[in-house]
Amino acid sequence: MPDTHIAPSATAPSATECLLRLHDEHYDLEDYQSGVPRWCTGCGDNAILTAVQRLCRDEELPPEKTVFISGIGCSSRFPHYMKTYGLHGIHGRALPIAEGVKMARPDLNVFVNTGDGDCCSIGAAHWIHAIRYNMNLTVMLHDNQIYGLTKMQASPTSPIGLKSNTTPRGSYLEALNPLTVTLGVQNVSFVAQAVDWIPDVLYDVISAAFHHKGTGFVRILQRCPEWLPKMFEPYVQDPSRIKLLHHARGLTLSPGTAKIYRTQEEHDPRNLDRAREIASGRDPIPVGILYHNPDVPCYEEVRHAGALRSPELIRNGLEAEFDKFTIWPAGAGPDAHGAAAG
Amino acid sequence: MNDVTLLTRPQAQDKTVTTLTEHIVEIVSDSGEGAQRCGQSMGAIAARTGYGVWTVEIIPAEIRPPARSVAGASGNRIRFGSRRITNGGNETDLVIAFNEQVLLGRVRAGELKPGATILLESMWREDRNKAIAASYAEVYEQVVAAGYDVHEVPMERECKTIVSDPRRGKNMFALGMLCNIYSLDMQLAADQVALTFGKKDRKVVETNIRLLEAGAAWAEQNLTFKYRIPATPATEPLIVVNGNAALALGVLASGMEVCAMYPITPATSASHYLSDVFERVGGIVHQAEDEIAACAFALGASYANKCAVTITSGPGYSLKQEGIGLAVMGEIPLVVINVQRGGPSTGQPTKVEQGDLLAAMFGSHGDAPKVVMAAGTIEDCFYSVITARKIAETFNMVVVLLTDAALASSQQPIPRPQFRETWLAPPADQSAVPTDTRPYNWDPVTGLARRIIPGQPGGMHTLTGLAHDGQSHVAYDAEINQQSISARSHKLAALQKTLLPPPVFGPASGEMLVVGWGSTRGAIEEAVEGLRNEGRTVSSMHLTFLQPMAPGIKQIMAGFKQVMTIEGNWCDSMDDPLIDDSNRRYTALAMLLRARYLVDVDCWCEVKGQPIKPALIRAAILRKLQTQ
Numbered sequence: 001m002p003d004t005h006i007a008p009s010a011t012a013p014s015a016t017e018c019l020l021r022l023h024d025e026h027y028d029l030e031d032y033q034s035g036v037p038r039w040c041t042g043c044g045d046n047a048i049l050t051a052v053q054r055l056c057r058d059e060e061l062p063p064e065k066t067v068f069i070s071g072i073g074c075s076s077r078f079p080h081y082m083k084t085y086g087l088h089g090i091h092g093r094a095l096p097i098a099e100g101v102k103m104a105r106p107d108l109n110v111f112v113n114t115g116d117g118d119c120c121s122i123g124a125a126h127w128i129h130a131i132r133y134n135m136n137l138t139v140m141l142h143d144n145q146i147y148g149l150t151k152m153q154a155s156p157t158s159p160i161g162l163k164s165n166t167t168p169r170g171s172y173l174e175a176l177n178p179l180t181v182t183l184g185v186q187n188v189s190f191v192a193q194a195v196d197w198i199p200d201v202l203y204d205v206i207s208a209a210f211h212h213k214g215t216g217f218v219r220i221l222q223r224c225p226e227w228l229p230k231m232f233e234p235y236v237q238d239p240s241r242i243k244l245l246h247h248a249r250g251l252t253l254s255p256g257t258a259k260i261y262r263t264q265e266e267h268d269p270r271n272l273d274r275a276r277e278i279a280s281g282r283d284p285i286p287v288g289i290l291y292h293n294p295d296v297p298c299y300e301e302v303r304h305a306g307a308l309r310s311p312e313l314i315r316n317g318l319e320a321e322f323d324k325f326t327i328w329p330a331g332a333g334p335d336a337h338g339a340a341a342g
Numbered sequence: 343m344n345d346v347t348l349l350t351r352p353q354a355q356d357k358t359v360t361t362l363t364e365h366i367v368e369i370v371s372d373s374g375e376g377a378q379r380c381g382q383s384m385g386a387i388a389a390r391t392g393y394g395v396w397t398v399e400i401i402p403a404e405i406r407p408p409a410r411s412v413a414g415a416s417g418n419r420i421r422f423g424s425r426r427i428t429n430g431g432n433e434t435d436l437v438i439a440f441n442e443q444v445l446l447g448r449v450r451a452g453e454l455k456p457g458a459t460i461l462l463e464s465m466w467r468e469d470r471n472k473a474i475a476a477s478y479a480e481v482y483e484q485v486v487a488a489g490y491d492v493h494e495v496p497m498e499r500e501c502k503t504i505v506s507d508p509r510r511g512k513n514m515f516a517l518g519m520l521c522n523i524y525s526l527d528m529q530l531a532a533d534q535v536a537l538t539f540g541k542k543d544r545k546v547v548e549t550n551i552r553l554l555e556a557g558a559a560w561a562e563q564n565l566t567f568k569y570r571i572p573a574t575p576a577t578e579p580l581i582v583v584n585g586n587a588a589l590a591l592g593v594l595a596s597g598m599e600v601c602a603m604y605p606i607t608p609a610t611s612a613s614h615y616l617s618d619v620f621e622r623v624g625g626i627v628h629q630a631e632d633e634i635a636a637c638a639f640a641l642g643a644s645y646a647n648k649c650a651v652t653i654t655s656g657p658g659y660s661l662k663q664e665g666i667g668l669a670v671m672g673e674i675p676l677v678v679i680n681v682q683r684g685g686p687s688t689g690q691p692t693k694v695e696q697g698d699l700l701a702a703m704f705g706s707h708g709d710a711p712k713v714v715m716a717a718g719t720i721e722d723c724f725y726s727v728i729t730a731r732k733i734a735e736t737f738n739m740v741v742v743l744l745t746d747a748a749l750a751s752s753q754q755p756i757p758r759p760q761f762r763e764t765w766l767a768p769p770a771d772q773s774a775v776p777t778d779t780r781p782y783n784w785d786p787v788t789g790l791a792r793r794i795i796p797g798q799p800g801g802m803h804t805l806t807g808l809a810h811d812g813q814s815h816v817a818y819d820a821e822i823n824q825q826s827i828s829a830r831s832h833k834l835a836a837l838q839k840t841l842l843p844p845p846v847f848g849p850a851s852g853e854m855l856v857v858g859w860g861s862t863r864g865a866i867e868e869a870v871e872g873l874r875n876e877g878r879t880v881s882s883m884h885l886t887f888l889q890p891m892a893p894g895i896k897q898i899m900a901g902f903k904q905v906m907t908i909e910g911n912w913c914d915s916m917d918d919p920l921i922d923d924s925n926r927r928y929t930a931l932a933m934l935l936r937a938r939y940l941v942d943v944d945c946w947c948e949v950k951g952q953p954i955k956p957a958l959i960r961a962a963i964l965r966k967l968q969t970q
Contacts, residue, residue: 034804035815062799063802064796064797064798064799064800064801064802065796065797067646067796068804069642072807079804080804080806080815080816082804083802084802085796085801085802085803085804086802086803086804086805087642087645087672087804087805087806088804088805088806088807088808089638089668089807090638090664090665090667090668090807093634093635093638093664093665095635096630096631096634096635096636096638096639096642097638097639097641097642097645098642099628099635099639099642100600100602100628100638100639100640100641100642100643100644100645100646100650101642101643101645101646101796102642103600103626103628103639103642103643104599104600104642104643104644104646104647104648104650105646105647105796105797107797108646108796108797125631125632125635126631126635126638128631129630129631129635303626303628304621304626305626307621307624308624309599309623309624309625311597311763311766313623313624314594314595314597314623314624314766315761315763316623317594317619317622317623318591318594318595318623318761319761320622321591321594321619322581322591322758322759325581325582325583325587326579326580326581326758327389327390327576327579327580327581327582327755328576328579329575329576329577329578329579330575332579
């Protein structure tokens with residue numbers, strides 16, 4: 001529980017009231033669950049949803065102060081399954097919508113769910129600039145390397161040669177690497193990678209992104225059982241093809257996890273050069289926190305979002321502006337000549 | 343410092359002083375020679391004198407067009423007179439040109455009145471470059487032969503006695519000539535120069551006042567004419583602003599807190615000004631990475647708090663359409679300001695056109711009802727933003743406010759607004775939502791629903807751009823889309839019921855009703871009034887609300903034998919041999935009026951990128967009256 005709930009004050013509630021409030025403000029998983037997800041059985045989105053609902057419960061995030069914002073695609077149905085506020089917007093634009101929400105309301109916890117088509121293709125311009133703005137958002141890139149909702153077209157992160165409905169003879173281009181791209185943007189402050197089939201690490205990575213003050217960008221490799229059932233199978237079957245990143249400043253691996261995934265690297269998340277090298281590696285798949293710099297300023301703080309305004313402040317500001325353009329009639333106004341003679 | 347003794351200096355022989363009711367003056371130069379500043383100062387002095395004033399910027403398309411080019415004219419046009427002035431008027435009476443090429447540009451554009459007075463920088467006659475000297479002589483002969491009253495003025499030579507670089511001083515010399523020609527108060531002029539250069543050091547101010555006085559003295563000694571225009575000093579405080587500054591002040595006054603934008607001509611100056619002042623009242627201007635993001639950012643801010651605004655022009659408006667559709671679907675209040683310019687595509691970025699009305703009304707795919715308003719005056723630019731924010735939040739709708747390049751860069755003194763707290767948005771509602779409140783609790787009659795804002799306990803739901811039911815759940819039921827479209831549509835009808843019939847300018851019946859919208863208001867009313875003074879029974883009606891249209895319009899039109907719109911968007915001419923009743927494209931408003939009211943509304947348009955002149959409107963009305 002945050003201390004504020006039990007901090008003594010002039011109007012401190014009685015011990016009984018405290019207990020009641022503690023009881024009231026304790027949240028269960030059901031407090032964040034809404035509806036039955038309409039994702040396919042085995043879809044990686046389910047694992048992400050579970051991790052996020054656990055995180056909300058563990059952090060006791062008030063549902064009314066929490067907003068999930070998404071674009072369009074399978075992953076972007078995410079907000080519908082959270083019993084918080086949500087905005088299921090338009091293709092590619094989740095990030096600028098979330099930025100507007102955060103700027104207007106820095107008090108809200110703002111999460112973004114976006115897919116590889118949504119973020120890396122139609123919304124790519126916003127992705128680059130969102131990293132640059134570094135607003136306090138938790139961004140989950142659900143990357144299944146395929147367009148799912150529109151029925152199997154190649155996405156920018158599809159591997160070269162992938163046969164899809166728009167690339168029947170195999171895709172033509174090398175895949176875009178969202179990690180190296182994000183790490184190349186000035187002002188990047190947090191980049192991590194997770195996979196849907198290691199739920200504890202997925203949880204830890206999203207949690208670290210949430211606790212980071214700035215844009216916590218998490219790419220989550222997720223399986224699409226409908227269109228690419230075999231894509232990640234070799235990695236799922238062979239734990240040595242996952243490389244876990246750990247560090248005192250990053251993730252601490254549980255003994256169980258460390259025992260299964262023996263390919264590991266102690267990587268300091270402040271080391272941007274090494275982060276970029278790790279990000280370029282495809283096999284084994286790096287999982288963990290690649291980069292974390294807590295000192296990058298957040299745009300909403302730079303811009304003093306949430307500044308207090310009063311009608312008086314607006315009136316005074318407006319009158320001061322009017323004064324600049326005013327012609328006063330003779331004998332009226334601050335200067336009888338009507339001109340700022342000073 | 344303010345030398346008034348110059349009035350006793352020698353005068354030109356046989357000076358004639360003519361009394362006028364108004365005049366139009368232009369100062370044109372190459373870009374960067376200060377003609378715009380001269381014109382702005384002249385406008386300010388005229389306003390302080392007590393004249394009605396309307397100034398228009400003459401802006402070349404490029405930042406630095408080639409020197410001495412016909413298309414490079416940069417400057418200002420000032421119409422001032424004894425009466426209130428509502429538009430830029432007809433042709434220019436007097437022009438000061440810093441070279442013959444920019445003058446030629448104005449002559450070719452048809453902007454000069456026959457026989458207009460021209461004060462032309464004469465230094466080019468002696469230019470070392472023979473081609474330049476020849477070109478000057480040729481144009482000089484041409485304009486003299488065309489009957490203009492041309493006076494060569496050695497501006498550069500005169501200024502050189504005061505400053506080493508006359509390029510940086512000619513404009514104040516020109517201002518001094520104007521002050522003398524129009525018998526303006528030199529003290530007032532000096533005060534204005536001090537105000538203009540006030541941020542710089544005293545020396546700069548003094549030098550410019552000397553240039554001002556030198557210009558006045560030269561005119562006094564060398565020109566044989568002078569004008570007097572009676573002035574009525576203001577009795578109430580006025581503010582002199584252009585339409586874009588008025589928009590920005592309106593954003594401040596409306597209590598909005600976020601403006602998201604992307605640079606685009608001619609809208610940007612509103613955001614420039616807002617960027618300078620918004621933070622002082624706790625607001626934020628966000629320059630987004632593109633127009634789409636600007637719209638999405640404003641929409642996000644609005645969803646989470648109070649209504650936000652995005653300001654743009656044609657191409658940017660096109661890019662925002664998808665975001666506007668989401669705001670319509672999710673019933674998120676949003677104000678979108680479109681400062682129209684010439685289109686389609688990149689079109690004419692610095693020029694005026696009224697080509698976006700239908701895009702504003704019907705843009706965004708599917709049935710996307712939104713409110714469309716148009717500002718008809720500079721004063722409207724201010725108040726319309728306040729109204730737009732209120733409508734957006736009351737009806738949870740997108741309100742598109744149309745202005746244009748003419749309003750954006752024209753200045754006029756308007757009564758100083760009296761601040762009212764009711765202009766402001768109330769704080770965002772953060773109270774608990776009663777259990778079982780549906781996020782879209784559509785009223786079966788009006789379609790209105792209470793808006794729930796993040797932070798309100800018990801109101802959690804996911805807003806979606808998918809078709810949805812009252813719970814904001816994705817619609818899988820066949821009936822739901824029908825219901826929700828009906829609810830969103832009804833809001834327009836509900837708003838329409840609150841509107842008053844538009845006022846008619848002139849008697850309620852007669853030969854013709856002229857209908858307009860947007861920046862043409864002043865010119866239309868001037869033309870109509872002139873015709874009425876000559877005994878023609880012509881009235882006009884100017885629409886502020888284009889969607890929904892106010893009640894009573896059909897009844898108003900019924901009082902007239904003919905109805906014709908005057909617009910700055912295209913219509914085919916019936917004189918064209920290819921055009922007949924079955925293929926004619928009407929102007930936007932004419933088409934809408936014909937479709938809605940089944941009235942045979944005719945239209946007349948001009949799309950030359952310039953504000954439509956009252957004389958042209960008058961001619962179009964007379965022609966239409968004669969053909970019937």
